[in-house]
Amino acid sequence: xxxAVTLSINGQPWRVPAESTVAAAVLLSGVTTFxxxxxxxxxxxxxxxxxxxxxxxxxxxxxxxxxxxxxxxEGMEVRTDA
Amino acid sequence: MPExxxxxxxxxxxxxxxxxxxxxxxxGKQRITILDDNPQPGGQIWRGEAQTxxxxxxxxWLKRVRATNAQFIHGARIFAQTDDGALxxxxxxxxxxxxRYQKLILATGARERFLPFPGWTLPNVFGAGGLQALVKxxxxxxxxxxxxxxxxxLLLAVAAYLKKRGAAVLLLAEQAPFTKLIGFGLQVARSxxxxxxxxELKGQLRGVPQRxxxxxxxxxxxxxxxxVTLRQGARTFDLACDYLACGFHLVxxxxxxxxxxxxxxxxxxxxxxxQQSAVAGVYCAGESTGIGGxxxxxxxxxxxxxxxxxxHHDARPLFAARAxxxxxxxxxxxxxxxxxxxxxxxQADTLVCRCEDVSFExxxxxxxxxxxxxxxxxxxxxxxxxxxxxxxEYLFGWQSASVRPPAFPASIGSLAQVAASSSSNSGx
Numbered sequence: 335x336x337x338a339v340t341l342s343i344n345g346q347p348w349r350v351p352a353e354s355t356v357a358a359a360v361l362l363s364g365v366t367t368f369x370x371x372x373x374x375x376x377x378x379x380x381x382x383x384x385x386x387x388x389x390x391x392x393x394x395x396x397x398x399x400x401x402x403x404x405x406x407x408e409g410m411e412v413r414t415d416a
Numbered sequence: 417m418p419e420x421x422x423x424x425x426x427x428x429x430x431x432x433x434x435x436x437x438x439x440x441x442x443x444g445k446q447r448i449t450i451l452d453d454n455p456q457p458g459g460q461i462w463r464g465e466a467q468t469x470x471x472x473x474x475x476x477w478l479k480r481v482r483a484t485n486a487q488f489i490h491g492a493r494i495f496a497q498t499d500d501g502a503l504x505x506x507x508x509x510x511x512x513x514x515x516r517y518q519k520l521i522l523a524t525g526a527r528e529r530f531l532p533f534p535g536w537t538l539p540n541v542f543g544a545g546g547l548q549a550l551v552k553x554x555x556x557x558x559x560x561x562x563x564x565x566x567x568x569x570l571l572l573a574v575a576a577y578l579k580k581r582g583a584a585v586l587l588l589a590e591q592a593p594f595t596k597l598i599g600f601g602l603q604v605a606r607s608x609x610x611x612x613x614x615x616e617l618k619g620q621l622r623g624v625p626q627r628x629x630x631x632x633x634x635x636x637x638x639x640x641x642x643x644v645t646l647r648q649g650a651r652t653f654d655l656a657c658d659y660l661a662c663g664f665h666l667v668x669x670x671x672x673x674x675x676x677x678x679x680x681x682x683x684x685x686x687x688x689x690x691q692q693s694a695v696a697g698v699y700c701a702g703e704s705t706g707i708g709g710x711x712x713x714x715x716x717x718x719x720x721x722x723x724x725x726x727x728h729h730d731a732r733p734l735f736a737a738r739a740x741x742x743x744x745x746x747x748x749x750x751x752x753x754x755x756x757x758x759x760x761x762x763q764a765d766t767l768v769c770r771c772e773d774v775s776f777e778x779x780x781x782x783x784x785x786x787x788x789x790x791x792x793x794x795x796x797x798x799x800x801x802x803x804x805x806x807x808x809e810y811l812f813g814w815q816s817a818s819v820r821p822p823a824f825p826a827s828i829g830s831l832a833q834v835a836a837s838s839s840s841n842s843g844x
Contacts, residue, residue: 353467354554355455361555366539366640373773376639378539380770380803382549383460384453384493385527385669387798387825388770396510398798398825402553403491404508405455 429523431459433702436717442484526703535635558582568665690723771797
């Protein structure tokens, strides 16, 4: 994979094309649940453009990061909340 | 202290309208800044075109804007106004940016309208544009079975794009009746360029089954989507699929304009012939003044850019083209108007507000939007009603209430800057 970066998703290393968004990387890793709703439902991205807040994950310790608007970077640590 | 940025003309939104505004406003003298919350220019429609251009208009306009002195700031989202000509933005990295400007052009675009139906909160049910954005963001769609459903021209573009990237598009379901779209089609046929575009799209969609008068009734699956139930006429049928891409046309993003005091009429920012809003020196262009597509956005952006640079005489020649493009958009919007049957989609336990998990049943007993917010917390979550607001407007006819700062959920650190900036401005 030319121009790839390696990030960690829930502790597992994942190599994705540079310029990928974190949301795409999480989906590529096979994780479909990004967060749990207030009543415990599994949720994942809806809008892909930063308005629905359904794609929230923890990125480098920063909680509630909107993964669809963040570009993957080398060594980034991503944790889904589910 | 937050980082400071001062400019003559601040353009919010790096989509077609914002880019066209910057190109038109460029005179080599005034400082121009384009701010966007996305990591790249292009907005939703030209997303990804900055890296690998495939759209000639996008490539041309991006080249033109790069030849100006406009400075791009990406990953920044405005959440508060601290004074006239002073705004605060939060950066993706959590830092705050303080912005000062002389003139402001809002080109904040549109979002998809989502309608609640059973199962719409399941993972792998995306907005139509939402799935396209994720694929443009690196998600592989090759070999995936996708159902595209809802209404509007975005569905065609999304289905064609996903097919080109190797998806098996099982069905394109458009809720509007074919007879309504025929009338619009005749109008398309009268415009040579539109007709050419339509034919191109038809070619790209070869092999994709299309149904009209057809819409999703429910999405099913354990923890994630497995199949979709659709309805066409009296008949219902199921399709097993990996993804459902579902959107019901577009809604203007007017929240920031409303926060700054611009008048909003019928869900769109009200502007004069020079695209100036009710607030002097604040202009608005593109989808937030009404859903019109890329052509309207480019013309309105140029008019706004020229007017904001006091070159009104140069803007006038663009008025006729704007009127023509807006007429076309009006016809399209009427052709894809939502049918009443879609109001029957939510069941009692279907969630309408995804942030606060508020069911349809709980909203049915509420008299209006404000009461619903107070009693059920509908629209009070992180999206601040951007998803459920247009849905409840359609389902119950509730008009959205006023916008309050912060326009987006902001960190405590950012909120502290509002207080600090406001008090220093007032001299306290």
